Structures are given as structure tokens and as C-alpha cells.
Amino acid sequence: MGTSLSVVVIADDLTGAADTGVQFCPAVGPVALLDTIPQGCDGLPTGLAISTNSRRLSPDSAARAVRTAVIQALPWSPGLIYKKIDSCLRGNLGDEIEALLAATGSPAAFVAPAYPEQGRTTEAGIHLINGRPVAETEIGRDPRAPLTTSDLAHLLSGQCRLGIGSVGVDLLEGADEPLIDAIRSHLDKQRRLIVFDVHQRCHLDRIAILAVGNFPAVVPVGSAGLAGSLARLMAPERLHPPAALRPIDSxxxxxxxxxxxxxxxxxxxxxxxxxxxxxxxxxxxxxxxxxxxxxxxxxxxxxxxxxxxxxxxxxxxxxxxxxxxxxxxxxxxxxxxxxxxxxxxxxxxxxxxxxxxxxxxxxxxxxxxxxxxxxxxxxxxxxxxxxxxxxxxxxxxxxxxxxxxxxxxxxxxxx
Incomplete structure (x- = not known):
């Protein structure tokens, strides 16, 4: 494969890394999920998903795990670094995104945890599961780490020191110029986390276009939902057919x-x-x-x-x-x-x-x-x-x- 990777996914747990990494397989070719990149390895697939296993860690430990993953990935010159976060907002979202931006030197992140096909949407800043605020679902009753707010911007502001801007669906569904101007205004005001309302798949598709076409230095952050939109945009003409897999009888x-x-x-x-x-x-x-x-x-x-x-x-x-x-x-x-x-x-x-x-x-x-x-x-x-x-x-x-x-x-x- 040479010395570069098409995509690197950094996720806070194994199932999330797998679910997000596989989104890119049809577009970029084989993707492997590893917790560390083997030293001196020159036979990696074209994509890599790294699980930092940091969802249950302390904020400082989670941030360190993300920094370590980024340091390992950068020498491979990835074409895209994607930060996977939980579509139910669990974990150290703000701390990990802040650590990622510091390690990559990226100016900002586009944050869209929605996954409409699975009932995860963000409306007027409130993250929902099947129409209910996420903190009012079983996620809010998690005995290990109950979620106390459904407000995405409020959650992030409590976990990091970065300025936050928001973009509604009215802008996502409108013309290019007002949308791009709004994002540039947030960036000019040092709002390094841009959170998006998302009701439908077409909204994730628009965010992917912004990330790849208009703001390539910005890190896309989301669930497997946004990853799917990015994968289809990155290489639609190179979609790989699924591998022939053995049947499973037991x-x-x-x-x-x-x-x-x-x-x-x-x-x-x-x-x-x-x-x-x-x-x-x-x-x-x-x-x-x-x-x-x-x-x-x-x-x-x-x-x-x-x-x-x-x-x-x-x-x-x-x-x-x-x-x-x-x-x-x-x-x-x-x-x-x-x-x-x-x-x-x-x-x-x-x-x-x-x-x-x-x-x-x-x-x-x-x-x-x-x-x-x-x-x-x-x-x-x-x-x-x-x-x-x-x-x-x-x-x-x-x-x-x-x-x-x-x-x-x-x-x-x-x-």
C-alpha cells in the first residue's frame, strides 16, 4: 500500500470503531481495526480503525489515549482522519475532540453525532433517540455513566475549553454562500467546534461535502452516520464489491x-x-x-x-x-x-x-x-x-x- 492510508478512524470503543470503519471499506478498500499500529509494518490495509477504549476512562486518560492514537497515525499520512463519537453521546466527547485538534493542528471540528436511519437526530441543538431527548432514554439511566443533558453544545462545553458554534438545518438546506459564510464567521470568532442539527441523511451528506470540498483542514466528528456520507463522497467511482464470505451454520x-x-x-x-x-x-x-x-x-x-x-x-x-x-x-x-x-x-x-x-x-x-x-x-x-x-x-x-x-x-x- 505504500506509506499512506486513505482513512484513519479513531473511536472510543471497539464496536464503534468497527461500525464506523466498515463504512469506508466499499470506497477505499480493506480496513483493519487495531488498537495500535504495528511498528515497522508495511503491509497494512488501505484504511485503519483505531479503538482507544477510552469511553469509560477519566477525561485526562481519554485525552491521552486519543493523542497517542493520533501520534501513531500521522506518520502514515492519512488522507482523512475521522473522529468517531457515540451516537448516544456517551463518553468523553469534548475532551477527546479537543485532544484530537491539538494533536493534529486542525483549526476546528464539524460535530454531527446523528444517525437518522437509527433514529438518532439533532433538532434545535437537542440530541434525540426516536424523537425523545437522549438523556430521557435508557442512556440517561446508565448505572456506570448516566447522561444528564441532551443539549449537544451544553454537553461539549462542560467537557472542553473550546468555543462552540451551531448550524441549523435551515442553513444546511439553503444555498452554499450563506452556509459557508456562517461557518467562516464561527471560525473567525474562534468557535472551534461547529455542531450541526441533522434531521435526515441529506443533512449529513451536505456536511460531508463541506468537510471534503470547502473546509478540508477541519476534522469531521460523528457516528457511523456521517462516516457513511463521507465514504460515498470520497470515492464513489471506486466502490469495492463486497467480499465473498463463508456461510455461518453455528x-x-x-x-x-x-x-x-x-x-x-x-x-x-x-x-x-x-x-x-x-x-x-x-x-x-x-x-x-x-x-x-x-x-x-x-x-x-x-x-x-x-x-x-x-x-x-x-x-x-x-x-x-x-x-x-x-x-x-x-x-x-x-x-x-x-x-x-x-x-x-x-x-x-x-x-x-x-x-x-x-x-x-x-x-x-x-x-x-x-x-x-x-x-x-x-x-x-x-x-x-x-x-x-x-x-x-x-x-x-x-x-x-x-x-x-x-x-x-x-x-x-x-x-
Missing amino acids: WLFICGSASQTLAAQVARLVQATDWPQLRIGAAELATGWPTNVLEQGQKLFEETGHKGLIISIEPGDGCRPPADPQQVVLGLAGIGAELAGRLHPDGLFLCGGDTAEAFRRRVKATGLLLREQPAAGLVRGEFIGGTCADRSVVTKAGGFGDEETLIGLVNRCAP
């Missing part, structure tokens, strides 16, 4: 997200397939594996004719003190890795960025080669190295999709 689902959306999807999958769901208590996961859990999982898998097994965290009863979330994730990933080694399923499904990253480390994979997007929010690829290098792996952020998403995935990948 599955191990490892569900580490507490999302109600995922719970409904799993329930529908169980209803449609009659696959067993092995639920393990959070306290048990945090303090040690339950006795015979591996044998139990293997028996349940064999009873399905080696077709499918779902492992997940048992919902708490509200009476016990909460377990250490990180230890719970590590416990679930450890059981999943052991079962993957015993059961040898064709496909692995990993939901929840922390769980996916913990599983990757447990199986000693150095990264993920992204292949396709079976549906919005789902990414299919293969691990690079490690004990599961020969398996297909699908990642998913917890809150994406409808009740048919998982059964649709299984049907789509079936022989």
Missing part, C-alpha cells in the same frame, strides 16, 4: 450490553430458533466463574445440534450491591473465549464495546479485519491472529436495530 452469541434493545432482539432470536440462553449472574462473573458453567454451556450447545448458544448477564434483582462492571465484563469475555475454544462455532457475535474488546484480548487477537455491514450497526469480519483467527465475528453496539435484527443476521449468513 453461532456463539456473547451479549455483554445491558441495552433493552438488545434484550428484545435476543428474546426474538430465542423465539425463532429455540436456542438456549445461558444467563450468568453479575456477582458470579465478577468474583469467579460459576461451577460447571463451561460444561453446562457445552451441553446446551450440543442439544441444539451444534447450531447456537447465547450467553448473557443475568439482570440484577436490585437487592444485592452492584458488582464491579469491569470484572463482570472480564468474566463474561473469559467464559465466552473458553466456550469458543470448546465449541468451535462458525460465527461469534459480540455485543457491547467493552465485552468485544475484552474478548479480543482474551483470544489474543491483534485486531479485526472488517468485511461487510450485514445491517445497520452490525459489522462482520475476522480476527487478526489469536486463537479465533479462523472464525467469522460480528460486532454490534447494544442500542442499534429492531427486534428482527439478530434473527435477520442469522438468516442472512446461513448456508
Whole structure:
């Protein structure tokens, strides 16, 4: 590939890096997801997604992780650096964007976390999920990091020291000159974060045109939604056909997200397939594996004719003190890795960025080669190295999709 990359995506968790990185695959060619760029490597794909695993870190630690990722990426002369943020506004958004601008020397960032196809929009500065302010949804009740505001500019101003300007859909839907003048006015006033209202895909397309055509020094910041608009704009004539992928006849689902959306999807999958769901208590996961859990999982898998097994965290009863979330994730990933080694399923499904990253480390994979997007929010690829290098792996952020998403995935990948 030479000494340059077409695109580098920097995301704060593994599922987000995968979901965003795969958007660029059809346009620029193969994209790999790594947590660090191998030193002296000259065989990288044409695109790279880096997971800083910083969503749950302190603001200072998250900023340092982003600076490290940028320092690693710049020697490869990327044609585009894209900062992926959560479409539900979780994490250290302001701190990470500020660190990115400082490390790249970029004058400003265009910030648009909306993803209209998944119900994420920004209207009059308020970020919404299916029409509800995001802080009033289950995201606002996240026990680890509850979101307290749905106002995008207010959220960013509380997390960084940069001036903030806003652009409404009236300007995005209007003529070029007033829109460009408004953005230049913000920049002249040292407003380095320009946040956009977005109601529809066409608004993201317009932001992508601004970023590539009018303000190429500005860093685009958003979810997988804006990434898709940029990818189509970057190289529409070079769209690569999807790779021919092996069918998946047997599955191990490892569900580490507490999302109600995922719970409904799993329930529908169980209803449609009659696959067993092995639920393990959070306290048990945090303090040690339950006795015979591996044998139990293997028996349940064999009873399905080696077709499918779902492992997940048992919902708490509200009476016990909460377990250490990180230890719970590590416990679930450890059981999943052991079962993957015993059961040898064709496909692995990993939901929840922390769980996916913990599983990757447990199986000693150095990264993920992204292949396709079976549906919005789902990414299919293969691990690079490690004990599961020969398996297909699908990642998913917890809150994406409808009740048919998982059964649709299984049907789509079936022989």
C-alpha cells in the first residue's frame, strides 16, 4: 500500500470503531481495526480503525489515549482522519475532540453525532433517540455513566475549553454562500467546534461535502452516520464489491450490553430458533466463574445440534450491591473465549464495546479485519491472529436495530 492510508478512524470503543470503519471499506478498500499500529509494518490495509477504549476512562486518560492514537497515525499520512463519537453521546466527547485538534493542528471540528436511519437526530441543538431527548432514554439511566443533558453544545462545553458554534438545518438546506459564510464567521470568532442539527441523511451528506470540498483542514466528528456520507463522497467511482464470505451454520452469541434493545432482539432470536440462553449472574462473573458453567454451556450447545448458544448477564434483582462492571465484563469475555475454544462455532457475535474488546484480548487477537455491514450497526469480519483467527465475528453496539435484527443476521449468513 505504500506509506499512506486513505482513512484513519479513531473511536472510543471497539464496536464503534468497527461500525464506523466498515463504512469506508466499499470506497477505499480493506480496513483493519487495531488498537495500535504495528511498528515497522508495511503491509497494512488501505484504511485503519483505531479503538482507544477510552469511553469509560477519566477525561485526562481519554485525552491521552486519543493523542497517542493520533501520534501513531500521522506518520502514515492519512488522507482523512475521522473522529468517531457515540451516537448516544456517551463518553468523553469534548475532551477527546479537543485532544484530537491539538494533536493534529486542525483549526476546528464539524460535530454531527446523528444517525437518522437509527433514529438518532439533532433538532434545535437537542440530541434525540426516536424523537425523545437522549438523556430521557435508557442512556440517561446508565448505572456506570448516566447522561444528564441532551443539549449537544451544553454537553461539549462542560467537557472542553473550546468555543462552540451551531448550524441549523435551515442553513444546511439553503444555498452554499450563506452556509459557508456562517461557518467562516464561527471560525473567525474562534468557535472551534461547529455542531450541526441533522434531521435526515441529506443533512449529513451536505456536511460531508463541506468537510471534503470547502473546509478540508477541519476534522469531521460523528457516528457511523456521517462516516457513511463521507465514504460515498470520497470515492464513489471506486466502490469495492463486497467480499465473498463463508456461510455461518453455528453461532456463539456473547451479549455483554445491558441495552433493552438488545434484550428484545435476543428474546426474538430465542423465539425463532429455540436456542438456549445461558444467563450468568453479575456477582458470579465478577468474583469467579460459576461451577460447571463451561460444561453446562457445552451441553446446551450440543442439544441444539451444534447450531447456537447465547450467553448473557443475568439482570440484577436490585437487592444485592452492584458488582464491579469491569470484572463482570472480564468474566463474561473469559467464559465466552473458553466456550469458543470448546465449541468451535462458525460465527461469534459480540455485543457491547467493552465485552468485544475484552474478548479480543482474551483470544489474543491483534485486531479485526472488517468485511461487510450485514445491517445497520452490525459489522462482520475476522480476527487478526489469536486463537479465533479462523472464525467469522460480528460486532454490534447494544442500542442499534429492531427486534428482527439478530434473527435477520442469522438468516442472512446461513448456508
